[in-house]
Amino acid sequence: MSTDRNIGVDAVLAKGWLGAHKWLLLRRTSQLGILALFLLGPFAGIWIVKGNLAYSLTLDILPLADPYVLLQSLLAGHIPERLALIGVAIVIGFYVLVGGRSYCSWVCPVNMVTDSAAWLRRRFGIKSGARFSRRTRYWILAMTLILAGTTGTIAWEMLNPVSMLHRGLIFGLGTAWAIILTVFLFDLFVSPDGWCGHLCPVGAFYSLIGKASLLRVNAAQRAACNDCMDCFVVCPEPQVIKPALKGASKGLGPVINSAHCTNCGRCIDVCSKEVFGFGLRFINKADNNAPQGETAALGNRP
Amino acid sequence: MAANTNPQSRRQFLLDMAKTACGVGMFGLGLGLYAKQARALPPMAIRPPGALPEPDFQGACIRCGMCVRDCPYDILELARPEDDLATGTPYFVARKIPCEMCEDIPCIKACPTGALDHKLTDINKAKMGLAALVDQETCLNFLGLRCDVCYRVCPVIDKAITLERTHNVRTTKHTMFLPTVHSEHCTGCGKCERSCVLEVAAIKVFPLHLAQGKLGSHYQMGWEEKEKAGQSLVAPEIEHEYNLPEGFKYEPGRGLSGEAVPPPATSPGAQPGVPQALHGDKL
Numbered sequence: 415m416s417t418d419r420n421i422g423v424d425a426v427l428a429k430g431w432l433g434a435h436k437w438l439l440l441r442r443t444s445q446l447g448i449l450a451l452f453l454l455g456p457f458a459g460i461w462i463v464k465g466n467l468a469y470s471l472t473l474d475i476l477p478l479a480d481p482y483v484l485l486q487s488l489l490a491g492h493i494p495e496r497l498a499l500i501g502v503a504i505v506i507g508f509y510v511l512v513g514g515r516s517y518c519s520w521v522c523p524v525n526m527v528t529d530s531a532a533w534l535r536r537r538f539g540i541k542s543g544a545r546f547s548r549r550t551r552y553w554i555l556a557m558t559l560i561l562a563g564t565t566g567t568i569a570w571e572m573l574n575p576v577s578m579l580h581r582g583l584i585f586g587l588g589t590a591w592a593i594i595l596t597v598f599l600f601d602l603f604v605s606p607d608g609w610c611g612h613l614c615p616v617g618a619f620y621s622l623i624g625k626a627s628l629l630r631v632n633a634a635q636r637a638a639c640n641d642c643m644d645c646f647v648v649c650p651e652p653q654v655i656k657p658a659l660k661g662a663s664k665g666l667g668p669v670i671n672s673a674h675c676t677n678c679g680r681c682i683d684v685c686s687k688e689v690f691g692f693g694l695r696f697i698n699k700a701d702n703n704a705p706q707g708e709t710a711a712l713g714n715r716p
Numbered sequence: 717m718a719a720n721t722n723p724q725s726r727r728q729f730l731l732d733m734a735k736t737a738c739g740v741g742m743f744g745l746g747l748g749l750y751a752k753q754a755r756a757l758p759p760m761a762i763r764p765p766g767a768l769p770e771p772d773f774q775g776a777c778i779r780c781g782m783c784v785r786d787c788p789y790d791i792l793e794l795a796r797p798e799d800d801l802a803t804g805t806p807y808f809v810a811r812k813i814p815c816e817m818c819e820d821i822p823c824i825k826a827c828p829t830g831a832l833d834h835k836l837t838d839i840n841k842a843k844m845g846l847a848a849l850v851d852q853e854t855c856l857n858f859l860g861l862r863c864d865v866c867y868r869v870c871p872v873i874d875k876a877i878t879l880e881r882t883h884n885v886r887t888t889k890h891t892m893f894l895p896t897v898h899s900e901h902c903t904g905c906g907k908c909e910r911s912c913v914l915e916v917a918a919i920k921v922f923p924l925h926l927a928q929g930k931l932g933s934h935y936q937m938g939w940e941e942k943e944k945a946g947q948s949l950v951a952p953e954i955e956h957e958y959n960l961p962e963g964f965k966y967e968p969g970r971g972l973s974g975e976a977v978p979p980p981a982t983s984p985g986a987q988p989g990v991p992q993a994l995h996g997d998k999l
Contacts, residue, residue, distance in 0.1 A: 455785070469780035469828045479828065483778045487829060490775025492768075498778070498828035550736050557744035561751065567774035569751035572803050577779065581794060581804055585781050588796025 421536065421644050424686035437679030444520045452584050467521070467580045468571075469501060477501035482619040483577070486562035486570060506623055512677065514624025518610060518617045519650075519678035523579050527594055528610045531601035532650065544605045548653070548674070551618035558615050575609070576616045607650050611674075621673040630695045631677060632669040633659045638687040645681035645690070655681065659689070667698030754802045757923045761799075761807040762906060764792055765815065765842035766824045766832040770923070776831035779804030786826035789816045810906025810921045815844060817871050817905050840872060845904030846927035847877070847897045847919055855918040857893050860884050866908035866919050867895050875901035877908060895919065899928060 425434040432439075452470070454460040464471045469479045479501030484494055509517060519525055534540070558570035571577060575590075575597050582590040597609045610617055633639070636659050645659070646652045654672035661667070682690040755771040757763070764783050767773050783806050784792040791813050792806045801807060806823075808815065817839045824832040836842060847866075849855055856863035857879070870877040879893035895908075897919075906921045921927075942948055958966045964974040 461785075464785045465780045465782050468778040469782060471782065471828075477828065480778070484829075487776060487778055492772065492776035492829065492831070494776075494778075494829040495827070495834060501828065547732060547736055550740065553736050553740040554743070557740050557747075561744055561748050562775070565748055565751045565755070565771075567751050567755060567771050567802065568778065569747055571779055572751055572754065573747060577804065578797065581779060581781065582796075585784065585794045586796060589798040590796065593797065 421647050422684045424642060425644070425684050428686040429688075434683050437683050441520055441678060442526070445523065445526055448521055449523060449580075449583065452580075456584060466577070466584050468577055469498060471497075476504075478505050480577075481506050481623065482616055483568060483571065485619075486559065486568045489559055489562040490566050490568060509620060509623045510627055512624075512629045513627040513675070514620035514622065514673065515617055515676040516624070516629075517620045518614075519676035522576055522616070523583065524576050524594070524597060524614075525610065527579070527598050528601045528607070528650075531598050532607060534602055535606055536647065540602065542603065543608075546605070546612060548612050548651075550612050551615055554613055555615035555618040570615065574616065576614065610676075611650055617676075625673040626695070627673075628694055629677060629692060630669050630671065631658075631675060631679065631681065631690055632667075632693045632698070633689050634668050634691055634693065635687065635689045636660075636662060636668050639689050640687055642686070644684045644686075648680045648684045650678065650680075651675060669693065669695055669698040671695065671698075751802075754800070757925075758800050759922055759926055760809050760811075761795075761801045762810055762815075762845045762904060762921055762923065764806055764808070764823045764832055765817075765821055765839060765844055765903070766827075766834070766836035767844070768831055768833060770925070773831055774802045774805065776829050777802075777805050778829055778831075780828065781806070782826040782828060783823035783832060786822040788818065788822065789813070791815060792823065808906070810845075810909040811917055812910075814906030814910040814921075815842075815903075817842070817903060840901075840903060842903040842905075843924060845906070845921040845923050846899055847902050847904065847906075847908050847921045848927045849895055849897065849919045851918040854914055854916075855895070856913070857895055858918075860886060860890060860892055862893060863913060864893065864895070865911050865913055869907045869911045871905060871907060872901050872903065876903065 422434055428434075451463045451472075452466065454462055455464060462473060464474075467480055468483050469477070471477055477497045477500050479494075479498045481502045484498060484502050487494060561569040573593070575593050578590040579594050582588065582594075601608045601610075605612065633655070639659060645655055649655055651672070651674040654670050654675045657664075657666050657672075658668050658670045677692070679690075679692070682688075682692070751774075755774060757770045763770075763773060764787075768776055779794065781794050781804075784794055791808045793808065795801045795803055795805050795807060797803050819839060821836065821839050821842075824834060824836060827834070849858075849866075852858045864879065867873065867877045867879055876898055878896050878898065880896045881891050882894060884890040884892045904921050904924075908919045909917045909921050912919050938949070960966060960972075960974075964972060966972050
């Protein structure tokens, strides 16, 4: 437990506090900034973005639509109007480039809730927890799609904590706070990374969009790894790190190719040896000396 | 997963999968039943103009709130989890704040999915709901007064709500002006319910499925069929025979005519020689 409290201490010593929290700060800025853009309208009368994460219109010209909710609508038997279709195309295109689950770590408001729970777990050394398959989210994803088809309604939206929190903050929360609190307590006491890493069908859907995404985290400098395990502790999907970080002997490349990686960059922050960085998925030679110059550049830019 | 060749772990794998499938299945069943319950619109919630019929609307609306944003009068709200209609879907409560029926219908234009049907371009053809004068015991006009407020505020006055005149049998010498809603023209905007002067409105707007009756599909209106056919369907039309005193003639629409040959003495007030039932011009 005492070791848990020292996560990232080496990184802070090596890179300074800012250097060891760079991506975390950027990510929070992105999450809060997006939320602020949505809130500026109703609270300050400055209408840059209208709507919510299901569909939004930016500056009255740029439509963005959530492909997951529109797929459910389609299965429920409704074909959307043109603006929604354009919005979906833009969003899918974007996440195919930057990684589907970037949505989870850079946009989704629930991420801050579950990150707090994970942080408290580490802080207080809460080890308890039901462990179940991370594939459960795909079962739930399938279930929501089947429900949309059988009930003819977007049934999942009755419960979806992601849209409920975001919509709630913008349009009025009501008792949605109770659902968010449930997610928080579930992650804190019942199951580590329980919601985002095991159950959430939104994340599961976006992981499928980003299966072949261009932007990936890599362990280009994996030879420098000193086995401190900090990245594994701090990663919300730790199973994705191992093949890239420890796969050299098996001939595996240093790029984290799993669609479950949320591109959050915490591993980059927390590593004192600067093993990780952002790069393109194609630069993935098992020989980790050749590509390091290009791939590590993004992650290590000051 | 690589260990699937080991029978022990294969069994474990299958068990885990069954466990997950059962758990998720039960969860899905619960959610499905919940969704099914929420498919009917509660009586007080009125959807924005052009909304598809429930539950189609709940399959088309992605709960983005664009209609709420573009409503210039801030009438619409998105349902919260504690409200008893599908979470996140837009609605308004007529008694609180009714639809202003903008001519350009900005809420429909804002809808990205067509849950609010873009084919509706004339707000007067909207069918958000249907007003019904549900309580004739408290409606002031039904009590014989001239309140008329619902009639006056109706944006489709004299078409959606008319005042039908009828004899006031209580006072015996006045006319009652009964507000009467015509479904053909009522848009369900809710102005009448909002402005009803009673503590609880006597006229209310309901979702169509609650307010409207439906004739059996095999029902035929004799008078309509007659008009369509240009003649009576019962051919030849049977002439009704009136059993009248001599010299009298009765024609439908014209009433009684003729003169009595011998004027017999009957009770005062009654037309001499005419059966009581034949007073007036209608039977």
